[in-house]
Amino acid sequence: MNFWKDFNQGLIKENPVLRLMIGLCPVLAVSNNATNALAMSVAVAFVLIGSNFVVALIRKIVPDEIRIPIFIIIISTFVTISDYVMQAYFQDLHHALGVFVPLIVVNCIILGRAEAFAYKNPVLNSVLDGVGMSIGFALALGSIGMIRELLGAGSVFGFQIFNPAVAATIMILPPGAFITIGFLMAALNKWENKVQ
Amino acid sequence: MKRIIGLGFILMVFCVISAAALSLVYLLTKPTIDLYSKRTFENSLREVIPTADSFREINRVGMVFYQGMVSGTVTGAAFSLAPQGYSGKIEMLIGVDLNGKVSGIKILNQRETPGLGANVIKSNFLKQFIQKSLLDPIEPKKDIDAITGATITTRAVCRGVKSALDNYQMVRDKK
Numbered sequence: 001m002n003f004w005k006d007f008n009q010g011l012i013k014e015n016p017v018l019r020l021m022i023g024l025c026p027v028l029a030v031s032n033n034a035t036n037a038l039a040m041s042v043a044v045a046f047v048l049i050g051s052n053f054v055v056a057l058i059r060k061i062v063p064d065e066i067r068i069p070i071f072i073i074i075i076s077t078f079v080t081i082s083d084y085v086m087q088a089y090f091q092d093l094h095h096a097l098g099v100f101v102p103l104i105v106v107n108c109i110i111l112g113r114a115e116a117f118a119y120k121n122p123v124l125n126s127v128l129d130g131v132g133m134s135i136g137f138a139l140a141l142g143s144i145g146m147i148r149e150l151l152g153a154g155s156v157f158g159f160q161i162f163n164p165a166v167a168a169t170i171m172i173l174p175p176g177a178f179i180t181i182g183f184l185m186a187a188l189n190k191w192e193n194k195v196q
Numbered sequence: 197m198k199r200i201i202g203l204g205f206i207l208m209v210f211c212v213i214s215a216a217a218l219s220l221v222y223l224l225t226k227p228t229i230d231l232y233s234k235r236t237f238e239n240s241l242r243e244v245i246p247t248a249d250s251f252r253e254i255n256r257v258g259m260v261f262y263q264g265m266v267s268g269t270v271t272g273a274a275f276s277l278a279p280q281g282y283s284g285k286i287e288m289l290i291g292v293d294l295n296g297k298v299s300g301i302k303i304l305n306q307r308e309t310p311g312l313g314a315n316v317i318k319s320n321f322l323k324q325f326i327q328k329s330l331l332d333p334i335e336p337k338k339d340i341d342a343i344t345g346a347t348i349t350t351r352a353v354c355r356g357v358k359s360a361l362d363n364y365q366m367v368r369d370k371k
Contacts, residue, residue: 062206073211074214080218080221081217081218081221084225085221087225087229088229089228172311173310173311
């Protein structure tokens, strides 16, 4: 069994953001500071692991023709649950993430993993795949968030490091997200070439 | 045909299970959500009318506002306004004391540009409005320092503060 491989591939080799380039919409929108980025990662992890688990569990009784609507029902159920829970217990985060929590429904990482992995693999492997992909997503989103917050607002996790007056505001605006992702991908490619 | 009905039935079963799970979570979280949003709003009222310890909602001359009181005596009023900012409405709560001066201002909701207009929530900017009355110009470049790179946002807040003061006068005159 390839448990380690299933877990591992989401981290770097098939990192959803920096390698597969999917689910970029929330990445661009909520990575303007590190706290939001991590909160979004946690919400995505809950939905992804939950939906991978359920999809793998029911994969044998789901008819092929209607598998996509069923995946969407499962995913949106988990998204709505996380939305309610956030609204009840993490008001500030819910406020900051706003519409991007409900929009996790259309995040292609989740439907992508349900279709490409969980529908064809046993429960344990699918959960591991979900965990790996979530960590990969969190690593990418977290580092983008930290870089953007540091350069754009002069702080990390809200702690002021230098005067925000000299920070490059463009970094916390949408173009800053593209610039950061580009540099991170370049760095990752360079590092991987070196390793090989 | 039989196949389609079968598929529809399976889909329905999934929907029912999902609906049941959601209702359960909704019932569990609803009280906390309501409690929290009520408390948050009351805290905001307390911030903009610091002299008051209890509040009540008033509907007079077609206007909804909040009265702040200390043991039955009115000490100020708070108005909820949403002037158009640079991107969307800026929802704010403005407290006015009995002399018609701003006693506090809080931004409840805004979608201004991060790093520029979003600085509207900072107390350094907002505290400029405290103690302003209708006798003050309340305009950028006159008595208000604008937020760097966000003149439209600054003007919107000025407009909001002015209409709160206008509203206060209207409510007081029609008493």
